[in-house]
Amino acid sequence: SAVISQKPSRDICQRGTSLTIQCQVDSQVTMMFWYRQQPGQSLTLIATANQGSEATYESGFVIDKFPISRPNLTFSTLTVSNMSPEDSSIYLCSVRDGGNSPLHFGNGTRLTVT
């Protein structure tokens, strides 16, 4: 399966600032997704990162808060904008290799907002 690298692995940020998280895959993938895992919770889908077009956001998530880029088939970024302590979570990149294969996940970015 594809190897997924996320940067940074963790960060502590001040409220009101923004952080951009990178997701790099070692091969071209058809689909890339961004998930959030709040402390002690399960995973919630933020958006589908579409190559060459705007991301598709799930209910409760908006582009102004979580802008996403996907310039090619191996790379995507998620920005968490104007952060507040409620944004403290693990943010996970997920990819589908191709065909009907299930999703694989990176190790996530652990974000703490103070």
Added chain:
Amino acid sequence: QKEVEQDPGPLSVPEGAIVSLNCTYSNSAFQYFMWYRQYSRKGPELLMYTYSSGNKEDGRFTAQVDKSSKYISLFIRDSQPSDSATYLCAMTLGGAGNMLTFGGGTRLMVKP
């Protein structure tokens, strides 16, 4: 009511025990069923996935799906301390690579 329900645990068992992890779901349209294992400070790792009702075995792991009851299970035989992790069930509408709906996860601790 959540679409996918999973007992959060923690579930504590002695080494060598058989572990049963379960999820129930409400949407009969779910088609693919996955089990992910998540170690602390790591991303979820795919263990197994199944499509139809029935059993699927992989080494010490067996995944079971009962679509009529909307109930899925993961059995771990001869559990090891290295199996200590959070186990997440997930399911999709349509294809296996579609958006995942997760259960809340069950934390498992296997004691030596």
